[in-house]
Amino acid sequence: MKKTIVFLGPPGAGKGTQAEKLKKAYGFVHISTGDILREAVSKGTQLGKIAKKYMDEGKLLPDDLIIGIIEEKLKELPDANIILDGFPRTVGQAEALDKLLEKLGRKLDAVILFDISDQEVIRRLSGRRIDPKTGKVYHIEFNPPPKDVDVIQREDDKEEVIKKRLSVYHSQTSPLIEYYKNQNKLFVVDASKSPEDVYKEITSVLKL
Numbered sequence: 572m573k574k575t576i577v578f579l580g581p582p583g584a585g586k587g588t589q590a591e592k593l594k595k596a597y598g599f600v601h602i603s604t605g606d607i608l609r610e611a612v613s614k615g616t617q618l619g620k621i622a623k624k625y626m627d628e629g630k631l632l633p634d635d636l637i638i639g640i641i642e643e644k645l646k647e648l649p650d651a652n653i654i655l656d657g658f659p660r661t662v663g664q665a666e667a668l669d670k671l672l673e674k675l676g677r678k679l680d681a682v683i684l685f686d687i688s689d690q691e692v693i694r695r696l697s698g699r700r701i702d703p704k705t706g707k708v709y710h711i712e713f714n715p716p717p718k719d720v721d722v723i724q725r726e727d728d729k730e731e732v733i734k735k736r737l738s739v740y741h742s743q744t745s746p747l748i749e750y751y752k753n754q755n756k757l758f759v760v761d762a763s764k765s766p767e768d769v770y771k772e773i774t775s776v777l778k779l
């Protein structure tokens with residue numbers, strides 16, 4: 572059976588960074604709800620117009636909308652090994668995912684919790700920069716962009732919005748830790764380490 576992995580953790584924990592590494596090394600398909608929504612915003616679609624308001628304020632979009640997006644994606648990829656990055660983010664989304672996977676004849680193999688302090692999250696997100704042409708993610712301190720690349724800062728990486736996103740994570744998403752512990756699917760990695768060390772922990776947990 573094809574693998575389905577969930578990356579769970581606060582904003583800026585390095586979920587996207589690690590998902591891209593696993594995509595390159597093992598061919599996982601990286602489904603990031605944040606990336607899907609940002610693409611919709613940049614294309615100015617109906618979804619993008621709705622999403623922008625929530626994202627700029629650091630709030631979550633309504634569950635139904637996000638669940639519909641994931642359902643469509645998963646149906647398109649029956650044979651892929653998948654990393655879900657940024658979904659689920661509420662207990663409602665997690666329950667919907669369980670039902671959806673069952674309907675599609677898949678099962679959730681593991682949930683990787685990226686463990687990191689709020690202080691480190693703020694440091695990482697306020698320094699994050701993106702190359703809008705390639706989507707490549709940099710950090711002004713830890714992984715500076717080359718001089719000839721014009722990078723931008725995400726609207727929701729401004730300090731006030733980061734704080735709001737963290738508070739949303741603690742109130743709405745962190746209950747998923749208990750949810751997946753109860754299913755015996757939760758594996759915790761120390762996300763404060765270097766990208767290489769975090770990657771080693773994840774590949775060891777997933778027995779890759």
Ligand code: AP5
Nearest residue numbers: 582583584585586587588604605632657695699710765766
């Ligand atoms: P989304 O894009 O999913 O944001 P997020 O979960 O807040 O995650 P980020 O992309 O900010 O962080 P990351 O963990 O991927 O870190 P990264 O690897 O970039 O969601 C955005 C918005 O969309 C939400 O606020 C919400 O509005 C909406 N949304 C999305 N999903 C939703 C859902 N399911 N339901 C409802 N609404 C939803 O790394 C961060 C920085 O640190 C980078 O600069 C990187 O270079 C650096 N870095 C990474 N790893 C390390 C390391 N080990 N050491 C040092 N630096 C590192």
